[in-house]
Amino acid sequence: LKAVAIVPAAGRGERLGPGTPKALRALAGVPMLVRAVHSLAQSPSVELVVVVAPPEPVTEVRALLPEDQLGATVSVVAGGVTRQQSVRLGLSALPDQAEVVLVHDAARPLVPVELVDAVVRAVWAGADAVVPALPVTDTVKAVNAQERVTGTPDRAVLRSVQTPQGFRRSVLEEAHGKAADGPQDSTDDAGLVEGLGVSVQVIAGHEEAFKVTRPIDLVLAEALVARRRAGTAR
Numbered sequence: 522l523k524a525v526a527i528v529p530a531a532g533r534g535e536r537l538g539p540g541t542p543k544a545l546r547a548l549a550g551v552p553m554l555v556r557a558v559h560s561l562a563q564s565p566s567v568e569l570v571v572v573v574a575p576p577e578p579v580t581e582v583r584a585l586l587p588e589d590q591l592g593a594t595v596s597v598v599a600g601g602v603t604r605q606q607s608v609r610l611g612l613s614a615l616p617d618q619a620e621v622v623l624v625h626d627a628a629r630p631l632v633p634v635e636l637v638d639a640v641v642r643a644v645w646a647g648a649d650a651v652v653p654a655l656p657v658t659d660t661v662k663a664v665n666a667q668e669r670v671t672g673t674p675d676r677a678v679l680r681s682v683q684t685p686q687g688f689r690r691s692v693l694e695e696a697h698g699k700a701a702d703g704p705q706d707s708t709d710d711a712g713l714v715e716g717l718g719v720s721v722q723v724i725a726g727h728e729e730a731f732k733v734t735r736p737i738d739l740v741l742a743e744a745l746v747a748r749r750r751a752g753t754a755r
C-alpha cells in the first residue's frame with residue numbers, strides 16, 4: 522500500500538519568534554523539516570516525499586536531505602505565500618501514477634510511523650479523505666471582534682486535527698483547484714475537501730504528532746527526542 526507525501530515547509534513560523542524559517546530550525550541539533558521527512562520516509566508505505574521549501578534557500582534544503590540516508594525518494598520544490606499555495610505547488614510536482622497523497626506539516630517533526638501507516642491504510646481501505654484527530658482538552662469558546670463570548674460548543678463533538686492527512690489524489694486536486702479561485706487561505710486540506718461535499722473520515726491521532734508552533738512546543742519536542750534517545754519511548 523503506497524503513498525506519496527507533500528510536506529509544506531515554506532512558512533515563516535512567526536509565532537515561534539523571529540529568525541530562520543520554522544522548518545529549518547533545529548530540534549536537538551536536527552532541522553525540524555529533516556526530522557519530519559525522516560518520520561515519513563521510515564514508513565514502508567511512503568515512496569516519495571515532495572518537500573515544499575521556503576523559496577530563498579531551496580538549494581540548501583536539498584542539501585539537507587541526502588536521499589541515500591532516507592529510504593524514500595525526496596524532491597524539493599519552492600513554496601508559496603500561503604500554506605494553501607504551497608500544497609498546490611507540491612501537488613503539481615507529483616508523478617502521474619500517484620493515487621494516494623499525504624499532506625504533512627514540517628512543523629510536526631515527531632509524528633510516529635504508526636500514525637503515517639494508519640492514515641495510508643484508511644485511504645486504501647476506501648476513504649476519500651482521512652484526518653487524524655484527538656479530543657479537545659480545553660473548553661473552546663467562540664468570540665466576536667470585541668472578545669465577547671458568543672458561544673460555547675459542546676467539547677464532546679470537537680476534535681483537534683493533525684497531519685498527515687490522507688487523500689485520494691483526484692479529490693485533493695479537485696479541492697485545491699476549486700479553492701484556487703477563492704480569496705481565503707485554508708490551513709487545513711481536509712477543510713477544502715469538505716467544501717466539495719466529500720465525507721472526511723477521522724481516525725485516532727497521536728500525541729506525538731503535535732505541531733511545533735510556540736516556543737513551549739520546542740521544549741516539549743526536545744524532551745521527547747531525549748526520551749526516544751534514551752530508548753524509553755517505544
Ligand code: C5P
Pocket residue numbers: 528529530531532533534543544573600601602603604605607608626627628629708732734
Ligand atoms: O503556520 P502553520 O504552523 O500553520 O504552518 C503549517 C505548515 O505549513 C508548516 O509546516 C509551514 O512551513 C507550512 N507553510 C507553507 N507555506 C506557507 C505557510 C506555511 O508551506 N506559505
